[in-house]
Every structure is written in C-alpha cells, then in structure tokens.
Amino acid sequence: MMLAGAEIEDGGSVSYKEDSGNVAMSLPRAKAQEKSSPDQHIKPRREPVDIHFSNITCTVSLGFNKGHKQILHGVHGRLRPRQLIAIMGPSGAGKSTLLDVLSGYRISGVGGAVFINGRGRIMKNFKKMSCYIQQDDRLQGLLTVGENMTLAADLKLPTSKDKYEKGEIIEEILTNLGLYEHINTRGAQLSGGQRKRLSIALELISNPLIMFLDEPTTGLDSSSCSQVVELCRTLAHQGRTIVCTVHQPSASLFAMFDHVYILAAGQCLYQGTTKNLVPYLEQAGVPCPIYHNPADYVIELACGEYGEDKIQVLTSKAENGRSLDWFEDPQAIPSMEALRKQYPLSVLREQDAGPSVEETPQSNQRSVLIKRGFLKAKRDSTMTHLRLIVNVVVGIMLGMLFIDAGNEGSRVLENYNLLFAILMHHMMSPMMLTILTFPSEMSILSKEHFNRWYSLGSYYISITIVDLPISIVSCAVFSVIVYTMSSQPLEIVRFSMFFAISLYTVLVAQSFGLMIGAAFNVVPLEVVRFSIFFAISLYTVLVAQSFGLMIGAAFNVVNGTFLGPTLSVPMMMFAGFGVTLRDLPPYLYWGSYISYLRYGLEGFIGAIYGLKRPQLECNQAPYCHYKHPRQFLSEVSMSPDMFWWDVLALTVFVLVLRVAAFLLLKWKLNAVR
Ligand SMILES: Nc1ncnc2c1ncn2[C@@H]1O[C@H](COP(=O)(O)OP(=O)(O)OP(=O)(O)O)[C@@H](O)[C@H]1O
Incomplete structure (x- = not known):
C-alpha cells in the first residue's frame, strides 16, 4: 500500500509531502509500499520549539x-x-x-546563552524534550532490535502503559524506520545504516521534539546515508528540530538538508537555507564555480584554501551567525518577544509537572536494568561462559598440582603456596575482566544516562546484582574443585548441607555474621572450615572486582590494563607471602593493612590451620616440621582467630571500593562533559 501524500522519485525512493498536516515517512520504495499503519505515536505531541543561541564560547584546558x-x-x-x-x-x-553545547552535553568551559521559545533554557525541561545521538552507535549488540526497543520502552515510557500499548509504539516506530523485518536481529549484526536507524528508533520512543545527531552519515555508504538523512528530514517535518553535524556531504545529500550552519575555526561563515548558499557566496564575492558541489566549495573556503581573508569576509557577512537574512522568509521569523507571547509561561508549568529527571521510577529502572543485565549475561560468552570455564579449568589444574596437599604434615608449605595461588586467581580474573569490559559499557551508560533512561544509582545497583550470581557460581565451582582435590579438611555430606548456608550467607551479606555465628556452635568444624575458605574466596573476588570497577570507571582499557596488575604487585608483597608478616620491616608494616590479599591469606590460613586443627598426618616424609599447625601459624606470623577481623576488613574494602567506583563513575560522567 502506498503512503498517503507520497511521491515517487526517479531514484526509486519516496519523498515526503505534507498533506493536510500529515507527513508520511520517506522510505525506499519497497519498504514504503509495505507500510500501511498511520504513524500516530511517532508524531510529536507537543508544540514545536524554536532555539536561539547567542555568543556561544567554549574553552578547553590543554592540561597542567x-x-x-x-x-x-x-x-x-x-x-x-x-x-533539518x-x-x-x-x-x-x-x-x-x-552540538555538544547546544544539546547540553558539554557544560564545562562553556559561555553564552541558549533560548528555547524566547526564554532562557531550563536544562531539566530541555532534557525532557531533547535527545542526543552520538557518532558511535552505542547499542546493546547482544540484544535483538526487538529486545533493545522493548527494554528502552520499559525505561522511557510511563509505567502506566501496558505491554500492548508499548508494543504498538515499538511496532509503529520500527515499521516506519524500515527495521521491523530485522526485529529478531542482534544489534551487533546490523549494518551501519540499520544501527544508526536503531539508535534513532530508541530515542523516538520518548518522542523528542529536538534531536541532535553527531555525524549520522559517517561510515555509511551513499544509499544508507540518504536513507538516514531522509528519515531525519521526515521526522523534522513532522514538527521537530533536528540538528546534525555532517562532514562533507555529496551534492545530493547536501540538498536534502533544509538549513546549513557552516563553521570555520569556531566561527560562523554562513547560516541559512541550503538553496541560499550559492547566492550568498556570490554576493560575498566568492562565487561557487559551476559544476562544483557547493558543499565541497564552502568547506574548501572554510579550510582557507582560497585565502584566510575569504574566511574573514564570510564571517563578517554572516555576523558570526547573527544574520538571519538567508533564512527562507526572514521577515516571518518571530522575535524573542513574539515567541514568549506565542508560548506563554503555562507551557513551562506543564513541563515542570512531568517526571523530575528520568521517565520512570527508580524501582522500575532497577528491575528493567537487572532484566537486561541477565539477558546480556546469558548471551555473553566472555563474561559468563568463559568465566565459568576458566574457574573449572584453573580449579582442576591447581587441584592436580597440589593434590592431597591439605592434610599432609610434610606439605604444609606447598599448601600455603596453593592458598596464595587461589587468592591470585580470585584477584586477577574478576579484576581484569571488569577492567577490560567496563569501559565499553561506559559509553552506553553515558548516552543512556544523558538521555534520561535511568539514574546512575539504578544502573550501579543493577550491575552489582547481576554479577553476584555469576561470581557466586564460579567461585563455588572453583572452591569445590580445589578444596576437594587438594584434600582440605572436609566431610562431603555435611559440607553439602552447609555449603548452601555459606552461599546464602554471602547473598545476604548483612546477615553473614549472624548466620555463621549462630551456626558455629552446631556446625561440624570441617564444614565451617570450608565455609570460611569459600567466604574468603568470594570476598576476595568481590574486592578484586570492585578494584577492577574502580579502575575501569576511571581509565580506558589500555591504562586500566597497565594499572590493574601493577597496583596488585604491592598488594601481593604486603600479603605475607614470600616475606612473612613477621619479617616485614616495621616501617613497611602499614602496607600489610592496606593489602586486601593479606586479609584473604590470613582468612584462608585461619580456615585451614586454625579452629584448633589437630596434629597433621605425616605419611610422605620421615620428619614433618609443620606437623603441628600452631607451629606453622607462628612461623608465618598469623593468628588463627582473626577470621572475623579478616571478614570485617574485606567488607570494608568492598564497601569503600564500591562507593569509590560509584563516585568515580559519577565524576567521570560529568568530567567528559
Ligand atoms: N577536550 C578537548 N581538549 C583539547 N582540544 C579539544 C577538546 N575538545 C575538542 N578539542 C579541539 O577542538 C577542535 C574542535 O573539535 P571538534 O571535535 O568540535 O571538531 P569537529 O569540527 O567536530 O571535527 P571533526 O569533524 O574532525 O569531528 C579540534 O581541534 C579539537 O582537537
């Protein structure tokens, strides 16, 4: 079926045509013919906005x-x-x-003023009506188009809408943007043009009045470029203001824009309709040669290829953007006063009445983000599958290397090495994984957070919750393998019963102490030992992950990969391995307090050799120096009854690092702006 009011052009695409206020989407012919439903949700529901900006400056620091x-x-x-x-x-x-300044994304070092419908911009209200689509498509590549849209709708549409209402909106947007047939395709498998259209589709859910797009055509072939620009043009003609940065458009692409704003070294050379550019250049004394693409020519002028004086001439002719002479009908452009009259203050009252920052309550944001996190975890072979496999493989390797070392009096030192190796494993794998993967999440977070999908708090809580089960399972699998293979003290039946308790105690962190404390009197010692061992392992994983998160939040992958292991070396030195705590020089002893590995190692030793462990068997050697665990404990200068202090210290580490990572993230999100 044909679109209402559409006309077929030679190139096979369908151009828009306004017909009694209805604007049909402009899509390639095949797609346009498929479309039949009216685009009722996709049209703006509010009055259009007129943006005026004045004396905008932006200064950046080049460093100390x-x-x-x-x-x-x-x-x-x-x-x-x-x-457009x-x-x-x-x-x-x-x-x-x-574009960053106009969208409100960049705030530091910015001067000047932006007016919306004749009044100074109120950032809170402006963000409710606008969106910013950055150059790199920040999409969830593991989720399908449909899933991306559904989750975005759950975050951006009021919770009062049921799934059918949301579904209708999603269907309409996807149909209009020619993405419906790709509803089951994963984001990562879409072509460049489709990804760009999906980025636009995601933002269209909240039906913004103003859209800013940074280089939407970069990296696309000419047909995808035309599709994206045609789409933007149609959306603009429906009543939106759409501003894009474009690098060097072809003549046909250039002609698709209604208006152009040309910059050269931070100054405005021209502002007006696309059609008026050629007469403008002619009047300025720099006529565009025949058969030359005006877009190319003006960029050459702006580059200074025809002399710096030409730039000066054009800048002063355009009055650095003040002149509106080259607009369609300059006389009809309302003044600021006229705009204020046209849009009375009651409009602001309506805008103020809406949700304060994000569109949906925090509880909804958290549950949608947790749902999204689990869906991604299910699909992500690195974060989930590989992590589990690595824990199994490393567990088996360590178990084989230290087989039966746990109950043999002649192998106490070997067992000590094993405990330290376990700590290293728990430290390195979650920390490096977080450092390597978090920065890519950061760009999506920055886009979605800026476009008011959710608060940073909701995001942070959701990533913490989503990761916990994977951490617990991998840690449990690893612990069971190593613990049993290396014959640490264990009774299988009792261990199984109390393993559940130790897992539960980790999940409910606050009641951790209470649970084990209450259980201590009745739990067989061997299970307590395993629980302690497991708890310390898990805590080490959590601390290492928090450490990774903090570094991942603050640095990029390269710096993070360098800093993570480098900062971990002193942690290892001060843990009491290699140089025992007793042999640490007094002036360096403070280091052992800030090394979370020290608490981990001490906790492990307490679990395995503390709790009044009886004399060890000595079957593999004629003389066992560490047959009496007390002897070993005194030589490594570790007290057997420090477990709760170790747990407390690790808890403090988890909390401090998590809070620090959150604050760093918050700072980073604002600092990049
Ligand atoms: N934070 C910053 N620190 C230092 N210089 C900066 C910073 N941000 C931008 N610049 C510089 O300001 C100038 C303008 O940058 P901007 O990214 O706005 O240019 P652009 O016209 O969009 O260029 P392109 O088309 O290549 O993306 C560039 O010279 C850039 O190096």
Whole structure:
C-alpha cells in the first residue's frame, strides 16, 4: 500500500509531502509500499520549539601548565522548528563541540546563552524534550532490535502503559524506520545504516521534539546515508528540530538538508537555507564555480584554501551567525518577544509537572536494568561462559598440582603456596575482566544516562546484582574443585548441607555474621572450615572486582590494563607471602593493612590451620616440621582467630571500593562533559 501524500522519485525512493498536516515517512520504495499503519505515536505531541543561541564560547584546558584553547568564538544562531539543520565545516572547526553545547552535553568551559521559545533554557525541561545521538552507535549488540526497543520502552515510557500499548509504539516506530523485518536481529549484526536507524528508533520512543545527531552519515555508504538523512528530514517535518553535524556531504545529500550552519575555526561563515548558499557566496564575492558541489566549495573556503581573508569576509557577512537574512522568509521569523507571547509561561508549568529527571521510577529502572543485565549475561560468552570455564579449568589444574596437599604434615608449605595461588586467581580474573569490559559499557551508560533512561544509582545497583550470581557460581565451582582435590579438611555430606548456608550467607551479606555465628556452635568444624575458605574466596573476588570497577570507571582499557596488575604487585608483597608478616620491616608494616590479599591469606590460613586443627598426618616424609599447625601459624606470623577481623576488613574494602567506583563513575560522567 502506498503512503498517503507520497511521491515517487526517479531514484526509486519516496519523498515526503505534507498533506493536510500529515507527513508520511520517506522510505525506499519497497519498504514504503509495505507500510500501511498511520504513524500516530511517532508524531510529536507537543508544540514545536524554536532555539536561539547567542555568543556561544567554549574553552578547553590543554592540561597542567599548557594553557587553554578556545574552540568556539562567540557564535550565534537560530534553529527553527520543522527543519533539518546541518552543522558543517572542516575537521576541527568545532562542529561536534557546538552540538555538544547546544544539546547540553558539554557544560564545562562553556559561555553564552541558549533560548528555547524566547526564554532562557531550563536544562531539566530541555532534557525532557531533547535527545542526543552520538557518532558511535552505542547499542546493546547482544540484544535483538526487538529486545533493545522493548527494554528502552520499559525505561522511557510511563509505567502506566501496558505491554500492548508499548508494543504498538515499538511496532509503529520500527515499521516506519524500515527495521521491523530485522526485529529478531542482534544489534551487533546490523549494518551501519540499520544501527544508526536503531539508535534513532530508541530515542523516538520518548518522542523528542529536538534531536541532535553527531555525524549520522559517517561510515555509511551513499544509499544508507540518504536513507538516514531522509528519515531525519521526515521526522523534522513532522514538527521537530533536528540538528546534525555532517562532514562533507555529496551534492545530493547536501540538498536534502533544509538549513546549513557552516563553521570555520569556531566561527560562523554562513547560516541559512541550503538553496541560499550559492547566492550568498556570490554576493560575498566568492562565487561557487559551476559544476562544483557547493558543499565541497564552502568547506574548501572554510579550510582557507582560497585565502584566510575569504574566511574573514564570510564571517563578517554572516555576523558570526547573527544574520538571519538567508533564512527562507526572514521577515516571518518571530522575535524573542513574539515567541514568549506565542508560548506563554503555562507551557513551562506543564513541563515542570512531568517526571523530575528520568521517565520512570527508580524501582522500575532497577528491575528493567537487572532484566537486561541477565539477558546480556546469558548471551555473553566472555563474561559468563568463559568465566565459568576458566574457574573449572584453573580449579582442576591447581587441584592436580597440589593434590592431597591439605592434610599432609610434610606439605604444609606447598599448601600455603596453593592458598596464595587461589587468592591470585580470585584477584586477577574478576579484576581484569571488569577492567577490560567496563569501559565499553561506559559509553552506553553515558548516552543512556544523558538521555534520561535511568539514574546512575539504578544502573550501579543493577550491575552489582547481576554479577553476584555469576561470581557466586564460579567461585563455588572453583572452591569445590580445589578444596576437594587438594584434600582440605572436609566431610562431603555435611559440607553439602552447609555449603548452601555459606552461599546464602554471602547473598545476604548483612546477615553473614549472624548466620555463621549462630551456626558455629552446631556446625561440624570441617564444614565451617570450608565455609570460611569459600567466604574468603568470594570476598576476595568481590574486592578484586570492585578494584577492577574502580579502575575501569576511571581509565580506558589500555591504562586500566597497565594499572590493574601493577597496583596488585604491592598488594601481593604486603600479603605475607614470600616475606612473612613477621619479617616485614616495621616501617613497611602499614602496607600489610592496606593489602586486601593479606586479609584473604590470613582468612584462608585461619580456615585451614586454625579452629584448633589437630596434629597433621605425616605419611610422605620421615620428619614433618609443620606437623603441628600452631607451629606453622607462628612461623608465618598469623593468628588463627582473626577470621572475623579478616571478614570485617574485606567488607570494608568492598564497601569503600564500591562507593569509590560509584563516585568515580559519577565524576567521570560529568568530567567528559
Ligand atoms: N577536550 C578537548 N581538549 C583539547 N582540544 C579539544 C577538546 N575538545 C575538542 N578539542 C579541539 O577542538 C577542535 C574542535 O573539535 P571538534 O571535535 O568540535 O571538531 P569537529 O569540527 O567536530 O571535527 P571533526 O569533524 O574532525 O569531528 C579540534 O581541534 C579539537 O582537537
């Protein structure tokens, strides 16, 4: 079925045509013909907005003692509703910076003012009506198009809407954007153009009035470029203001934009309709040669290829963006006063009445994010499957290497090495995994958080909860394998019963002490030992993960990969392995207090050789120096009854590192802006 009001062009695509206020989507012919449903949800439900910006400056620091650089030099401009506007200019002209400032993404070092419908911008309200789609598609690659959309709808639409209402909206958007047939395709398997359209589709769920897109055509072939720009144009003509940065469009792509805003070294060269660019250049005394793409020519001018003086001429002619002479109908452009009259303050009252920051309550955000986290964990072979496999394989290898070392008096030192190796395993694998994977999550977090999908708190709680079961299972599998293979003190039946208790105690962290404390009197000693061993292992994993999270939040993959293991070396030194705590020089003893591995090792030793462990068997050697566990404990200078202190210290580490990682994340999200 044909779209209402659509016309077929030579290229086989369908152009938009306004027909009594209805605008049909412009899609390639085949897709357009499939479309039949009216696009009722996709149309803006609010009055369009008129954006005016004045004297915008942006200065960045070049680092300590290196001074500052001014990127934008007091530019002005007007972004009219129902327009697709391109910000163009050579590389480094400040296009992305201007887009960052206009979208509210960049806040530090920014000067000037932005007005919405004649009044100073109120960031809270502005964010409710706008969205920012960055250049790199920050999508959940493991989830299908349908899942991405459903989860976004659950986060962005009011909870009062049921799944059928949300489903209708999703179907409509996907159909209109030509993505419906890819509903079951995973994000990572989409083509560049489809990914871009999915990024737009995700933001369209909340039906924004203003959309900012950073280089939506970069990396796409010409047909995908046209599709994306045509889509943006249709969305704009429905009543939105859509602003894109574009690098160097072809003549046909350039003609698809309604307006252009051209920058050269942070100053405005031209602002007006696409059609008026050629007459403007002619009037400025730099006519565009015949058969030359005006977009190419103006970029060459902006690069200074025809002389720096031409840039000066154009900048002063455009009055650095103040001049509206080259707009469609300059006389019809309302003044700021007229806009204020047209949009009375009661509009602001309506905007204030909506949700304060995010669209849905925190409890909903958390449950949707947890659902999303588990779905991703199920699909992610690195984070989940590989992690489990590594724990099994390393567990078996260590078990084989130290087989039966746990109950033999002549192998106490070997067993000590095993305990330290276990600690290393628990420290390195979760820490490195977090350091390597978290930075890629960070870019998605930054986009979704900025576009008001959810709060940082909800995100943080959800990642903590989602990871816990995987940590517990991998740790349990590893512990059982190593513990049994190396013949640490154990009675299988009792161990199984109390293993459940130890797992439960970890899950319910607050009641950890209470549970084991209550159980201590009745639990067979061997199971207590295993529980302690397991708890210490799990705590070490949690501390190492928190450490990884903190580094992952603060640094990129390269720096994080360097810093994680490097910072871990002193932790190992101060743990009491190699140099026992007794032999540590007094002036370095403080190091043992800040090494979480020390508490881990002490906890392990307490579990295996503490709790009044009787004399060990001595079958494999004529003389066993450490037959009496007390003797060994005194030589490594570890007290057998420090378990609760160790747990307390590790708990403090988990809490401090988690809080520090949260604060770092919060700082990072704002610092990049
Ligand atoms: N945080 C920063 N610190 C230092 N310089 C910066 C910073 N951000 C941007 N710049 C510089 O400001 C200039 C403008 O950057 P911007 O990314 O806005 O340019 P652009 O026109 O979008 O370029 P491109 O088309 O290549 O993306 C560039 O020279 C860039 O190196």
